Amino acid sequence: KRYRTEAHQNVTCRFNERLILSLADCSRCLLVNDDLTVLPLSSRTADVKPVEVALIGTSEQNELLAELKESLVDTPPAGPLVSLCRTYDQAKAVAQFIDALAEKQLKPPTSLTAGRGRGKSAAMGLAIAGSIAFGYVNVYVTSPSPENLITLFEFILKGFDALEYQEHTDYTIIRSTNPDFNKAIIRINITRNNRQTIQYISPSDAHLLNAADLLIIDEAAAIPLPMVKAMLGSYLVFMASTINGYEGTGRSLSLKLLSQLQKDNGAPPPIKLEESIRYSPGDPVESWLTSLLCLDATVVQNLSSGCPPPEACELYYIDRDALFSYHRAAEAFLQRIVSICVSSHYKNSPNDLQMMSDAPAHHLFCLLGPITKKDQLPEILVVIQVCLEGQISTQAIQNSLARGMKGAGDLIPWNVTEQYGDREFPKLSGARIVRIATHPNYQRMGYGKRALKQLKAYFEGKFMTLSDDNGHAMDDEENNGNGIETIDDEEVDLLKEVIAPRKKIPTLLKRLTERKPEPLDYIGTSFGLTGELLRFWKSQKFVPVYLSQKENELTGEHSCIMLCPISPSVERLETQDWIKQYFVDFRRRILKLLGKSFSRFTTGIALSLLENKAINVDARELRQSTIDEVFLPHDIQRLENYVSNQVEYKLIMDLTTDLAGLYFQGKMAGAHIESLQKAILLGCGLQNKSIEKLMEEFHMPSNQVLAKFYDCIKKLTAYLTQVMERTIEGTMAKESQLDMGDGLVPLRQTLNE
Template identity: 50%
Template sequence: MHRKKVDNRIRILIENGVAERQRSLFVVVGDRGKDQVVILHHMLSKATVKARPSVLWCYKKELGFSSHRKKRMRQLQKKIKNGTLNIKQDDPFELFIAATNIRYCYYNETHKILGNTFGMCVLQDFEALTPNLLARTVETVEGGGLVVILLRTMNSLKQLYTMTMDVHSRYRTEAHQDVVGRFNERFLLSLASCKKCLVIDDQLNILPISSHVATIEALPPQTPDESLGPSDLELRELKESLQDTQPVGVLVDCCKTLDQAKAVLKFIEGISEKTLRSTVALTAARGRGKSAALGLAIAGAVAFGYSNIFVTSPSPDNLHTLFEFVFKGFDALQYQEHLDYEIIQSLNPEFNKAVIRVNVFREHRQTIQYIHPADAVKLGQAELVVIDEAAAIPLPLVKSLLGPYLVFMASTINGYEGTGRSLSLKLIQQLRQQSAQSQESIRYAPGDAVEKWLNDLLCLDCLNITRIVSGCPLPEACELYPPLGFTGPVKRRGAVPSYYVNRDTLFCYHKASEVFLQRLMALYVASHYKNSPNDLQMLSDAPAHHLFCLLPPVPPTQNALPEVLAVIQVCLEGEISRQSILNSLSRGKKASGDLIPWTVSEQFQDPDFGGLSGGRVVRIAVHPDYQGMGYGTRALQLLQMYYEGRFPCLEEKVLETPQEIHTVSSEAVSLLEEVITPRKDLPPLLLKLNERPAERLDYLGVSYGLTPRLLKFWKRAGFVPVYLRQTPVEGEACGSTKPFFSECLPFINDGLFKKRGSWCQLNLYVVQNDLTGEHSCIMLKTLTDEDEADQGGWLAAFWKDFRRRFLALLSYQFSTFSPSLALNIIQNRNMGKPAQPALSREELEALFLPYDLKRLEMYSRNMVDYHLIMDMIPAISRIYFLNQLGDLALSAAQSALLLGIGLQHKSVDQLEKEIELPSGQLMGLFNRIIRKVVKLFNEVQEKAIEEQMVAVKDVVMEPTMKTLSDDLDEAAKEFQEKHKKEVGKLKSMDLSEYVIRGDDEEWNEVLNKAGPNASIISLKSDKKRKLEAKQEPKQSKKLKKNRDTKNKKDMKLKRKK
């Protein structure tokens, strides 16, 4: 075997990490990198004084070698037993695989290793790695461990810039194909700033990018007491001081860090007070021991005599760590299983035998019970409610879990699963509570360089937003800037869907750009429901995404970066060919990306809509200090004006970034000599709107969590809701490529969307968002030019169909809507005042019988109870909200009451709480509604009867202009002229057919015979009847035919003779 001396700096870095209990990062370039994993693991094993470190090996699909450890172990033991083991000849990698505890895990199953701890993590198949996977796997490595990233053989590290990642296929759309790996460039440049990172080749040669470790020195050896930090010493003192305080002392002894011990003490302090409506919240990043602290606190609550303890989490499978430390606390309190408590596990295979109940019967009956977050009604007898991972539970459910009992709450506020404002800004700030924070990690020591590198790379720790001290400028004075990284050749509608996007200045890892990027991500975290590192990669690499910033007026002399008031992320969608849509619709499948076009095309089976170009507002975030001041509205207004072409580009040439990455062959630099540094010849970071030509768009779209406040914001911006989905679907973070589908009937004809601007607002999709408990909405608004005609007809058609479907669905999934929210959705001033069609008598009789109308009239007179007419209220409500009752006017309270009873089928008691009016007043309003309806119905019937009656003509008596004689003379002249004309006509006509037959003698003879009483007489006429006239020619023809045949026979007889 070829032996080579390993660079001593590698060994020193590993040993220093073990001594400081901090992690180290290795990036191995080369196809034989897996062979160097053996050497790195061997160095780690020699540096640590405990058991052989375990390994987490993550890969995409194919591992590249056999992972059958038992089979390898049997072969190794057989060789040892036979004495045939030769370390020099046998493959060290084979020995490493056989003798090491390795957990193999697919990238798509890394969620299963959360909460586990490993001594080493190996990440292969770099093209399948995503920011989420990177954060999730690196977090499992303990202090002193190694993180190894394997890269394939390459001639230059810059080949990472153009490497095609698996996630890039999701970013490509038919109109936007060119993906630029800005995230990979920033990832590579960030490695140089990590003090605990080494980039090496597969021969363990250190590459120039890791020049910062050239002067690394080994740490002097320290005694166990010297290696303890200030927090460790304080934790030891705290444990010693609580030895005589039980049961607190034994529980604190189970804590690993000082922050965890303080959190447990804060929980136990709340337990000992036994006050109602008290909440203790623990917020920390991942890996800080929150669940363990909650488990120890539950054990303390049992020791203090709490009987009914409820634990909730998104799933029982998430509570393994919590119950594990509950049982560790029981062990410390000297509770014994089966004697003092029993454990009940779930039989559901999806929960993986998770603990759902613990019955304690040492002193008296005590219970620790898991409940689903939606089962808040079962907390009537609760004394303590523990909420783990509260940020992952819908916000309304978390609020419903609060009550007259003690509440412990733990949540991740930052990190790759942080949720920003969903919990910390919406709930925790609303509560009077005791709070605790845990900063120190359980797995590694404070100040871990790999953690800092990961937080900076993925913008995980950007919660601290600097307060703006420059005052509040007028929104009208602020300007919207698009960062230059998203500029490029402007692609007109209908052109070839391909253009080149240069690497963005924002992600070039320049110091100023990093500061600006951290500010933008801080606004994202503070203003949006859910954030993940994958969103950062999508923002950097997706070719269709654009970014706009609203900035205050900047003085010309200012050299520092301006503060960001608001940021808008826009995704360009559409421009899909008709054939692609037809093929996808016929197969029932869709391509990735283009959320709104694919969704609308499938919903309405219209192949032409995808050809339009649109922009979806992915996110709009406003600085927390300036929310509600009009800056978001101003930014949206400027964005709409920009895409409508109201900011003409004054530049003759579009400013582009001509710099390109040179090929490796042209550079002729080896991997061991290549120096990677951030680019210096960078274009400007920001451009004014009139310095960049805008893409031509047909509409703007938006996706957000439906709340009354946000609905009001978007309606005020001109967006109209047109569609709601009734079945709840898991909501995705903005930017997701999974559209929301429904079962609606297509009503759009082919060719509806052929002309640009031929429609206004289109679609609203509402699905259940499992994170915040809200419905996710998609709304669209057209971008019309000033010279285009009004397109209200299309908008009215969509609006009418939406309103019809929404009213029908209010008694199903939308029955949980408050009446005010439902009314806000139905009523929209952007549509203008709708036409008031009059209700006809036929329509009224089709809906109601005469007996029904009689019942309504009796109730309007207060002669019967309202239950007698409840069956007619849904029909009345529907025709009212469809504007079929003409100009019937109801107040807001009356409309809400009619909608709640008639369409949502709610009781008066429910509406009493939602409308906040007493039931007696509600019934009075209800009676007034019926009175107005009865009056309108009577008017309809009276009008129909009136139309059927003969119209009475009004006689107008006016004096004549002529005398009577003149009038008679004029009439006589007219009569004489008319008479002459008629006589002339008679003379010119042939009247022979009207001549009366017979002479006087014949008539006298007939009259004498008939007698004086005869009513009918007959006179012989010489004219034949029609029937006889028709038959006579036939008989003559027959006679003629007979004569002809007879003559022919006679002629034959004569010839024979």
């Protein structure tokens, strides 16, 4: 259900097909029926030979582990805790953490990196149990979610058992009442020797760490770097990060975080866990699972093609039937796609991979440089994942507005409809850019903009499509056979069925001229608002229409939706006013919320939200009646006194709210101020920021900020004075005409006189 949308209901199970084909390649997979008869799919296991008992012995790593455990038997608390470790790497990591705890000295952050299934969370849990034994009072644990800490808290309790702590007698457990956290442990109170606490906190609650003795950051690379830096302080810090697997974020993000910490804090190199607990070294099952779910797609290959000019690069459509066909070349191409996506986003999971393969509304594009070698896989610069949305029925719209019932998918239509109550917008056809990921070595070089520009041109119909006489695309995915032969269930015999790849695999990459685009009214995107992303989308003429008032609990960012109308024909240009109406309403709401939900925005982001070159918002001149409604005569006098340097700026700070409101509402068309002056006016007047706060934000001394503030108020006061003077001049002109009219008499009376 989560893969379907209102207009796209037919799910193609490409992921299951690839799964079944991959099982045939796994040399340790055996498929049997109810009678335990081996199916033909497991033909590779027909030659399984028993392992000789002599070959089953103790490995070198196990011998080292036994020696380490033996050496620490009489060294509490290290001995009991290390005895719980399963690998030599894990035991060494726990011993290093315990050494750091025993010294009780402030050190740079100690980091731990590991792949999936290496015992990272267990090692951190045992280290926390050791910290309690050493007398640490306030121990804080943070991660993207309490659910990420289930294993960590489990091994804290196992560590307590090894140290002979008794529940209810020596410690009590407190679980979360939030249904989203599934009763996860969020606090442990220890009362054995003195009062000690192990407490979970959110990454955004760094201000609560003033009394911390030890901070544990799990999945540190999944937390934005500014938040991690904000949590560092005058206490011991241990952090861990998964570098691959669905819990991981990619080696590039982990290395970026760790290298930044080493540079800023002089942190030692990270402790590495390489030996697997779940699998033996070189286990084919682990290799199969890693390949199937692309768990190891964390190292992005360096490109050998250099840096081609963005104008020389072309966008291609990726046929998902070919991409997930389990062909050798397709698998290599899929790994490259996933590696670029992983390196560009904080969170990835197998669910994302399955949605990429099966969701009927999703499509993939990639930007490639000039292809010179036809016998090699092309090197990918940018990957774009698009989801088609909209075309929602009238009945579904009525159910949504009347009863709050929303269908699956269609993120942009439902949010915009809820925001503006527009019953017509969901009927439009749109495409949401789910992700646009650039190769990490080629970011900020114009490749992302080039890919997005070509994507817009494609949906605008600017690429000449090779079509047949009926106007249909020659290689349209919907008209192509997928190479699967349909057979009735009664004709299938599991003992005789042969599972093989498709007979006809379509072309993996298609030029945009080889596929007919879907007719669209707009392209949209939804992302966590940052200044850099806002500038990028604005540069491509996207317009903000929605901004959530609630921050994301992990990143602290507000979700933003931006739209770009698509005009494939001249006849449809007259219908583009809807985006202007949305933006005008959006600006009006933002102006009112800048002092509330959005007061923490930088003035640069706030100002950027209000201004957009893609939309021409008409400004109008200020009227005397508006001045009389907003300002008292004494208020104007205060402004004039400040401009003439008779009073200090604090005496007029209350008037900046009214001045900023009039200016940014477009009611002072004749007033022109600089960008920095706009930012200062917006910060003081709408976000209620002090001059001292603006000094920190702009990295400017107070005299320069006050000088810009003075120039801004001087220009606005001069504009108000001009409006009032013009009003007085107009009034005097009318009065003079009336005065002249009082002395006039009829012509007949004059002649008689």
